[in-house]
Amino acid sequence: MAFFNSKNSKLKRKPKRAKKIDVPKGCRFARENVFEIDYRDLPTIGRYVSSQGKIGGRRRSGVSAFYQRQLSLAVKRARFLALLPFVGE
Numbered sequence: 001m002a003f004f005n006s007k008n009s010k011l012k013r014k015p016k017r018a019k020k021i022d023v024p025k026g027c028r029f030a031r032e033n034v035f036e037i038d039y040r041d042l043p044t045i046g047r048y049v050s051s052q053g054k055i056g057g058r059r060r061s062g063v064s065a066f067y068q069r070q071l072s073l074a075v076k077r078a079r080f081l082a083l084l085p086f087v088g089e
Contacts, residue, residue: 027064037070039077045084049075052088 029037039045048056048063048071055075058068078084 029067037074039074
């Protein structure tokens with residue numbers, strides 16, 4: 001798409017956007033046939049908790065609604081048992 005430049009009467013093209021990196025679609029837990037997300041599995045849960053201690057959203061993490069509910073419950077249980085911090089560093 002071109003736009004008019006007031007300095008020159010020539011038309012210039014807008015720079016092209018960078019291509020997005022293809023990320024595998026679908027829920028990770030559904031692909032691996034996980035029955036239930038365990039609150040003791042800290043490496044798995046830690047991937048979905050930010051450095052500030054917040055639980056990541058579904059759109060950002062790519063987790064389905066069913067597993068997002070299980071994930072949030074597992075994070076809350078792990079926090080209650082002091083396996084995960086309530087607040088980040």
